[in-house]
Amino acid sequence: MSGRWDRERVLAVAPDAAAAKAAAGVARAASWAGTGCDDAAVWGECAGSGRTAYRAAVDLDEPAYRCSCPSRKFPCKHALGLLLLWSEGAVESGPRPGWAAEWIEQRRDRAEKARERRQAAAAKARDPRTAERREQRVDGGVAELDQWLRDQVAHGLAQAEKAPYRLWDDAARRLVDAQAGALAGQVKGLAAIPRQAGWPDRLLEEYALLRLLVRAYQRREELPPGLRETVRSRVGFTVQQEEVLRDGERVRDSWHVIGSRDVAQDQLTTRRVWLRGRESGRPALVLSFAAPGRPLDASLPAGARVEAELAFYPGAQPLRALVADRLATTPAGAGAGVPAGLTVGAFLDEYAAALGRDPWLDRWPALLSGVRLARNGGPRIVDAHGDALPLLSAEPWRLLAVSGGAPVTFAGEWSPRGLLPLAAWAEGAAGGEGEGAGGEDGDEGVVIL
Structure with a gap:
């Protein structure tokens, strides 16, 4: 069996803090029957308020979630609770029941058909x-x-x-x-x-x-x-993922996940996940998409460090990438460490160089070290040299509460109109989803802003 997730990784896929809290309430063995797992899935039936138990299953490969409860959250509290039990070793290996096997097989069939459609579309485009x-x-x-x-x-x-x-x-x-x-x-x-x-x-x-x-x-x-x-x-000319994985520039590094943002538009939700290479210092953007009500890829939680090889899409300023080969993931608070940031001046030099290569860049990841929150003239991030960047946030109080006015490492999504806060690493920060994760081995806590 592949390694079980730890508690931090399970909570990292929760859609919000309320779902994470509710999951703890159902993560009790007495509430479950027919639980089991194998190398690719976890399943079980959770007692609900009615006569019929809720059937929950998790496909670990993507991951993907299924539950018969009426919740519109993905994953729901039952799927999260099941994963918490599994992470604690309270779910034993066993054969898949029919309903779980059918769901997983259908998912595999749809994925295979989607791959065939992409190949057919690519072949047609090459004509x-x-x-x-x-x-x-x-x-x-x-x-x-x-x-x-x-x-x-x-x-x-x-x-x-x-x-x-x-x-x-x-x-x-x-x-x-x-x-x-x-x-x-x-x-x-x-x-x-x-x-x-x-x-x-x-x-x-x-x-x-x-x-x-x-x-x-x-x-x-x-x-x-x-x-x-x-x-x-x-x-509007796209490059197929297969082409990127085959021909794209490969960069192997220890990648810090410095933040993510979900944007809904035209019946499609896009998740932008920003990474920074620990050795290369290189930024990367991993995108995932989902229709309304469908789960987004949650395999790159903010604050984690991922040992992986990325394949970059071609361009004058390669930024978007695919995870081509993932070796290991260190969750936030389990030794992931604090990413090395830049001063405001060095960041602006980096952004100017990127903009010179791609004049149509509309956003760029900012990772800044030793910065404080300032309020004079509107909310701003200020470094030790007195250089500042405006914040696109009318309520920066979470950052102030986390830092207590002390310097922090700050991650944000930069556009010419200012910085959208994503995450911060502050000494002594601790908590759960949406608040922070305390660190080990000298880690500072990461706080999702």
């Missing part, structure tokens, strides 16, 4: 005639967007300020029809720019970046290979 037709459609859509952008500037931004969202939605729809999906998403996002002070400047900046992307795509054959791949990706 020269299909690729040529796609290029022609995208060329037409990009040319139309070029004219649309020039028209918006010629008509003036004052008119755009009074325009309905349909102005950008219609342009985005035409790009979807032209099979330039990523470009369509950027155009549609213009409607969400807050119409407040500085709105015209912000809109003009976005128009300029889109025009730069349009011109770069139209002259893509003149670009260096890395930048050409970046431009194609920003327009």
Whole structure:
């Protein structure tokens, strides 16, 4: 059997603190019957308030969760409670019951069919005639967007300020029809720019970046290979995971998981997990996606350290990656350690260099050491040199409560509008999900912000 999870790893996959607390209430052997496990799954039946017990199972490979209870949380308290029992050694090995075996086999079948569909789509995309037709459609859509952008500037931004969202939605729809999906998403996002002070400047900046992307795509054959791949990706040409795992740049390191963020948009939830290489100092972004009500990948909890080899997607500034080979995971508070951060000045130099390679970068992971929270002029992070970055948080009190005003190691997601807090490592911090995990071997506690 593969190694059992420890308690910290189980609680790290809880959707919120309430679910983690409720799981402790059902993690009692007396509440369960028919429990069992093997090298890929855990299952059992938990007594509920009614006559019928709730059947819960966990596919450990992904992981994925199943429970017959009506909860909309994934994983629910029953699946979490079952995992807690299993982590404590209270679940013995045994054969799968029919209902658990059926669920796991169905999952395997769906995964295999999805893999076959991806392979078929990749084969179709490699067909020269299909690729040529796609290029022609995208060329037409990009040319139309070029004219649309020039028209918006010629008509003036004052008119755009009074325009309905349909102005950008219609342009985005035409790009979807032209099979330039990523470009369509950027155009549609213009409607969400807050119409407040500085709105015209912000809109003009976005128009300029889109025009730069349009011109770069139209002259893509003149670009260096890395930048050409970046431009194609920003327009909507995707690279299959199989290609990334086969041909992508590989980096083996001890990766600190410095934070994650979930974003829901267009009936799809995206989880962005940020990592930092302990030896290489290299940042990485691992994405996962899920439809509403479906669980997201929880195998990279914030604060953990993962010994792994990552495969990076091609580009002028390779950032997005896949976990190609995972060797070991050290949970937060179990010796994962504190990642080495930068000063504010060094971070801005790093970001400027990355932006020079990819002008369309809209976010970048910030990992800062020895910083404090300041309130003068709005919430800010300040380092020992007095350099500061603004926080995109109207309520930074959790960070203040954790640090007590003392310096911390801070992780955030940076955009030109400020830092979105993700996590902090502070001496003496301790607690559960959403609060912190105390450390061993000199660890400071990590707190999810």
